[in-house]
Amino acid sequence: MKATRPGFLQLCSAEPFRIFFPLATLLGISGVSLWPLFFSGIHEFYPGVMHARLMIEGFLSGYVLGFLGTAMPRLLSAPPLRAAELWPLVVLHALCAGLHIGHQVVAGDVVFVVLLLTFAGCMIRRIHQRTELPPPGFVLVGMGYLCGVAGALLWAAGSKGWVSGNWLLFGGLLLNQAFVLYLLLGVGTFLLPRFLALPGIVLMDEERTASPGWRRRALFALSAGVLILASYCIETFLLAPQPAAILRGVTVIAFLGVMVPIHRTPAPWKTVPLAVNLALLSLAAGLIFPLFWPGQRAAGLHVVFLGGFSLITFTVGTRVVLGHSGFGHLFQGRLPALQIAAALIMVGTVLRAIGDFLITRATWLNWASALWMLAAVVWACAILPKVRHADPEDSGTCAGSRAKAAAATSH
Ligand code: HEM
Numbered sequence: 001m002k003a004t005r006p007g008f009l010q011l012c013s014a015e016p017f018r019i020f021f022p023l024a025t026l027l028g029i030s031g032v033s034l035w036p037l038f039f040s041g042i043h044e045f046y047p048g049v050m051h052a053r054l055m056i057e058g059f060l061s062g063y064v065l066g067f068l069g070t071a072m073p074r075l076l077s078a079p080p081l082r083a084a085e086l087w088p089l090v091v092l093h094a095l096c097a098g099l100h101i102g103h104q105v106v107a108g109d110v111v112f113v114v115l116l117l118t119f120a121g122c123m124i125r126r127i128h129q130r131t132e133l134p135p136p137g138f139v140l141v142g143m144g145y146l147c148g149v150a151g152a153l154l155w156a157a158g159s160k161g162w163v164s165g166n167w168l169l170f171g172g173l174l175l176n177q178a179f180v181l182y183l184l185l186g187v188g189t190f191l192l193p194r195f196l197a198l199p200g201i202v203l204m205d206e207e208r209t210a211s212p213g214w215r216r217r218a219l220f221a222l223s224a225g226v227l228i229l230a231s232y233c234i235e236t237f238l239l240a241p242q243p244a245a246i247l248r249g250v251t252v253i254a255f256l257g258v259m260v261p262i263h264r265t266p267a268p269w270k271t272v273p274l275a276v277n278l279a280l281l282s283l284a285a286g287l288i289f290p291l292f293w294p295g296q297r298a299a300g301l302h303v304v305f306l307g308g309f310s311l312i313t314f315t316v317g318t319r320v321v322l323g324h325s326g327f328g329h330l331f332q333g334r335l336p337a338l339q340i341a342a343a344l345i346m347v348g349t350v351l352r353a354i355g356d357f358l359i360t361r362a363t364w365l366n367w368a369s370a371l372w373m374l375a376a377v378v379w380a381c382a383i384l385p386k387v388r389h390a391d392p393e394d395s396g397t398c399a400g401s402r403a404k405a406a407a408a409t410s411h
Helices: 008-014 017-039 048-075 083-101 105-129 136-159 165-196 212-237 241-259 271-292 297-323 328-332 336-355 361-388 400-407
Strands: none
Touching (some): 008 017, 017 083, 017 297, 017 361, 048 297, 165 212, 212 241, 271 297, 297 328, 297 361
């Protein structure tokens, strides 16, 4: 009897990041490329909505599904996804992006909701089979998920005239901002202290039973989540963007200050801690941006999107891919591709924000797009080819085990 290596498709079903990360990266590059195509006159339509959807429902959601689909079963000590569960998710994700590229915004949003609900169904089945609780901060993952569903539905209903304009705008905030912000905070409070090697913090999240400590931390996350939600309500229904920005900024900064105290990072100059710190500082800067430049909403949002969301995405993506392909030791090293990507994204963030203040906006936005796409390509060329490699040491309850077991054939 001799075990053969599992094929790529077998690896994907147990570890969905292998298919979702490359797909999401392509969609992210497509979404950003819309701006140079528009400013050069090649695309004659204004790509505002298509860009927003490809970035949120294509790029960021692809990373979310790939990450959660791989990590959640492990965190719950439940079985990994099966092929019959994974491939419908991949088809729905691709269909959602295809509909947006075909200007079918409402249909794309409805498919996105179906995608999120289908994925939630897969996870709920595992929650029933679980032997442990997820980390307490994952309360925010649940809230983010609900915001994604509610935001897309409200936007779709608003576009059809079924709900008022205010609800449509609220849906836009939930989908474009709250969805990813909650997920970043929920997953980040578990993952980022480990990336930063913060002393003493890691152990606090190890507890996976409904102990008083777990409940206290979950309640803290829930309170932060409710305040953030209140800030979006204030922005939309009281038409008070500045108080909303103060509430949101203070809540996020205080929550991260407690859960991920970056000032205690032991080696902040190393690649991964540096990338994490830059991303969290960009997130904070983008959230308080409206206090200084209230008229420049899109500029502030893009400090959050580029420097915050996309840099964290590539950093977490690096960890996931290397950690699951037998190259985990590289994560502690210099990681030149992540260094270059982080530098390009940070410069791109500055250009994107400054561009909105200047009459030569198109040129600045073109440069920002070029830098972001270059960052994505550099990162993808160095990291993504490793999605084809199984982790030779992955055994036991981990996701690779079923694929490997299935692949064990006699010759
Ligand atoms: C790097 C170059 C980028 C450029 C030049 C750019 C440009 C723009 C512009 C001009 C808008 C306004 C569209 C409108 O409402 O008329 C916009 C909106 C948006 N962008 Fe970007 N973007 C870039 C990167 C990104 C990235 C990396 C993300 C997410 C990861 C992102 C997510 C969004 C979202 C969600 C909106 C809609 C915001 C809202 O009004 O709610 N963008 N972008």
